Amino acid sequence: MSSVRIFFIGGAIAYRGLFNWLSPWIFVPTFLVAPVFQILLFVYIGRSAHAQSDEFYVVGNALQYASIPCVFAMSNTIAGERFQKTLGYILATPAGRLPLFLGRSLPVIANGVFVSAFAFVVGGLIVGIHVPGSAVGSLGLVIVVCAASCTGLGLLSAALGLRVRETATLNNIVFGLLLVFCGTNVPLRELPGWMSFLSQGMPLTHGIEAARKLATGHSLGSVGGLIGAELLVGASYGVAGYVLLRFMEVQSRRLATLETQ
Amino acid sequence: MKLARLIWVGLVFRVKELTRSGLFVFTAVIEPLIFATLTYYLFNAGSKPETVIYSALGAGMMGIWTSTLFASGGAISWQRWQGTLELLVASPPPFLLVIFPLTLGSATIGLYSLTATLAWERLVFGLPFDPVHLGQFVLAVPMLIFALGALGLVLATSFVLYRNANALSNMLEFPVWLATGVIVPLSLLPGWTSWIGWTLSPTWGFRALRNSVFGGDVWGPIGLSLALSTAYFAIAWVLMGIFERRARERATLSLV
Numbered sequence A: 001m002s003s004v005r006i007f008f009i010g011g012a013i014a015y016r017g018l019f020n021w022l023s024p025w026i027f028v029p030t031f032l033v034a035p036v037f038q039i040l041l042f043v044y045i046g047r048s049a050h051a052q053s054d055e056f057y058v059v060g061n062a063l064q065y066a067s068i069p070c071v072f073a074m075s076n077t078i079a080g081e082r083f084q085k086t087l088g089y090i091l092a093t094p095a096g097r098l099p100l101f102l103g104r105s106l107p108v109i110a111n112g113v114f115v116s117a118f119a120f121v122v123g124g125l126i127v128g129i130h131v132p133g134s135a136v137g138s139l140g141l142v143i144v145v146c147a148a149s150c151t152g153l154g155l156l157s158a159a160l161g162l163r164v165r166e167t168a169t170l171n172n173i174v175f176g177l178l179l180v181f182c183g184t185n186v187p188l189r190e191l192p193g194w195m196s197f198l199s200q201g202m203p204l205t206h207g208i209e210a211a212r213k214l215a216t217g218h219s220l221g222s223v224g225g226l227i228g229a230e231l232l233v234g235a236s237y238g239v240a241g242y243v244l245l246r247f248m249e250v251q252s253r254r255l256a257t258l259e260t261q
Numbered sequence B: 001m002k003l004a005r006l007i008w009v010g011l012v013f014r015v016k017e018l019t020r021s022g023l024f025v026f027t028a029v030i031e032p033l034i035f036a037t038l039t040y041y042l043f044n045a046g047s048k049p050e051t052v053i054y055s056a057l058g059a060g061m062m063g064i065w066t067s068t069l070f071a072s073g074g075a076i077s078w079q080r081w082q083g084t085l086e087l088l089v090a091s092p093p094p095f096l097l098v099i100f101p102l103t104l105g106s107a108t109i110g111l112y113s114l115t116a117t118l119a120w121e122r123l124v125f126g127l128p129f130d131p132v133h134l135g136q137f138v139l140a141v142p143m144l145i146f147a148l149g150a151l152g153l154v155l156a157t158s159f160v161l162y163r164n165a166n167a168l169s170n171m172l173e174f175p176v177w178l179a180t181g182v183i184v185p186l187s188l189l190p191g192w193t194s195w196i197g198w199t200l201s202p203t204w205g206f207r208a209l210r211n212s213v214f215g216g217d218v219w220g221p222i223g224l225s226l227a228l229s230t231a232y233f234a235i236a237w238v239l240m241g242i243f244e245r246r247a248r249e250r251a252t253l254s255l256v
Helices: A002-018 A024-049 A054-064 A067-083 A087-092 A097-103 A105-127 A133-160 A167-181 A193-199 A205-215 A221-255 B002-019 B022-045 B049-082 B085-090 B095-123 B134-161 B163-179 B191-198 B201-214 B219-250
Strands: none
Touching (some): A067 A105, A067 A133, A105 A133, A133 A205, A133 A221, B049 B163, B095 B134, B134 B163, B201 B219
16 A cells, blocks of 8 residues: 555656656747647658658657657656755665655656657648547557657666666657667668667667558557567666665675765 | 857866766657658658658758757756855846757757767668768858857856746657748748748758758858848747746746
8 A cells, every 4th residue: 555655656756756847938849849840840851852752751750859858857766865965865665666766766657658749749730740539549559658758768768867877868869869870761671770779779779660651541459569569678777776776785885976966 | 369269168067067977868869760760751752752861961950959859958957956056146247148059069969969960861771971062051050059049048048037948849859840941941831930040040050051061052141041040049049037036026937
């Protein structure tokens, strides 16, 4: 029962506490306007290069932008605590680590889903793409899966945050790599073999492919394998993140680096 | 003489300060390489692969704007976080002249981006870089830096009054890339956006740089870029006066 409380209530309180600075003045330009312009930029680059359809870029970039709230926010659940000098207190509590850290991911996923869905709808409307009405629910599911998958990667980044102090730099690199490797703007077949091979183990790759198929009229059943693969990749990062988090926690105590800014 | 010293010392200080920041080095060097790689494959995948060479220079110029945007915005925010903003405002020189070299320094760091991108594309993708007018290219680069620094200065003025204005940095990176035609021809965009692009000095700075590399008129764009940058400086002077007074009245200068 205590673990359930820590998971839901603790997660919500932590999110409110760590992101109290996320006012509409910051949220709107960062999470609502920026992804729409990212979509527009790549749509026009695509038109200029005579590359892919508008739909290709809208789907890819809307889903990829979930990585900003998910990866950045998840890693900030550790970096933010350290910045506020509360990380030591959190880790000194007897609370189970699994509900403690995973509970923080729920609001992060919800935010990622909202940002991604908003970018998809607004970007799609501006550019004028057509998505079958029957695909809306399935696309929503894929967006949730992608946001969860990115949050798994965020947990890994959060764990690294106990050792690497420049988490913002690290997350920017992660964002850039996802932009290049995951087929967001360039089809995987156009990338060198080693890049498309690596992309299979990255979050978003399978989700973006599934969303593109759904947007062109494929059924949910036909992309079940891709959604499953996306979930598997996300879960793998989540487990790796959790294990690394526990390891880094022990290391930080041993080396007395927990509060080092 | 004092003014020249102020600008030189501010510029050198800013360049040193920025090269110590891991986040900024990423923004200035790594991010442009990511975009250069992306645009290379994107244009290569299209049915007009001959445009790859244009996109290569475009990616380098995108990096200069990114550096300027984040560092110019940060110029005020970082002073605020470090508790030195009030001291700078209270110092004898006009505050705008204190901030201008900081934004100029930010744009200068953008040279890293341009150089890194061009070197990356030469070494990794084998794209040639043979400017048609080398002399004019050398002149166009500082003109572009001045244009970007002046635009950064206008943006920076808002940071004096609005503490959350750094969120603008997150929003303005892609729109300016679009509006200035740095990577996509302005003719592809809706007609009304051309008007915005023409009023942005970097549009002409980028055009001068592009023409110096691929051929075309360089002096006209340089002149327009210089004229608009001077106008930006005047606008920033007026805005800074208003914002600084209001920030003093509201006592918000030191609020983080």
